[in-house]
Amino acid sequence: MDRAPLDWKSLPFGLTPTDFNVVYRWREGQWGPKEVRTSFDLTLPMAATALHYGQAIFEGLKAFETRDGRTVLFRPRDNAERMLRGAKKLLMEAPPAELFLEACEEVTRLNRRFVPPFESGAAFYLRPFLIGSGAVLGVKPSNEYLFGVFGTPVGPYFKGDKKTIRLRVDEEVHRAAPLGVGDVKAAGNYAAGMRAVASAQADGFDNVIYLDARETRFIDETGATNFYGVLTGDGRPRYVTPKSRTILESITNKSLLVLAPELGFEVEHRPVEVSEIRRFSEAGAVGTAAVIAPVGSISWRGETTTYGSEPGPVTLRLYDELTGIQRGLVPDRHNWLHEIR
């Protein structure tokens, strides 16, 4: 296989066009055949429910090349299940898990020359999406759905030379409501939070920490990641990560909650008051795109808590273990890797 002529070591987290994508259409009660396409454009009716009533959800997962040359997806069934949960909440038809997997495998296979080499540390990002594609006027669910997957090679989500990121606690914007859809990957959640992120970035921060919508008191998550802090003191370090009904259940965080105790850390999965940022010795932002981005500082009401310009020891240990499994350097003892043949 000849690889695409890309500078693999300096890929941005952005869209690089690839050769093929796939779509499936749900009509008259069933999913149609796979359509392999070369165009990145879709044709939709103007009255598609995705455009007006927000029937749109998506996923994000990565394919990696392992040291021994395999191409693997990380926990893709978990993404399929999360899409299913989202579809149920938004009254959409979801692709069955097998179809979801087939689409992700196919897009990776067809674009193999864009899967970054092991040594680059980069990955092939897959973006499955599901939209209401039927023309409807009046708020009701669509009678047609389109499920598609495209992929693109990506580098780090938080760019720049620095090793840690700067976050700001936002008290102006609630990302999601307690009985709303913050726990699923609904497209509208991201539009709702964009102005907070844009304003923080204009002030030199990398992203924001959203607080809970009921009391504006507990940490929810950042714009595209879950959050953790580390408590040290007597005994073993504690991996502390928010439990909240308005955050997206991150597959990365779910994996770290399994790995942390195996590495000798305690785990606390509970509501986390924002004032606790002062007690943490380390913090991190975790997700498929960001992997584990070590947090260097958090600003809240004009006060800045600093964790340092280098990742802390707990963060480094978690990072090495997680990425070691993903890249075939550490045994895949939980069967998280899905090989593409």
Ligand SMILES: Cc1ncc(COP(=O)(O)O)c(C=O)c1O
């Ligand atoms: C709002 C939000 N939280 C958390 C995550 C991290 O989830 P995962 O680890 O499954 O990528 C994402 C990315 O998918 C996200 O968009």
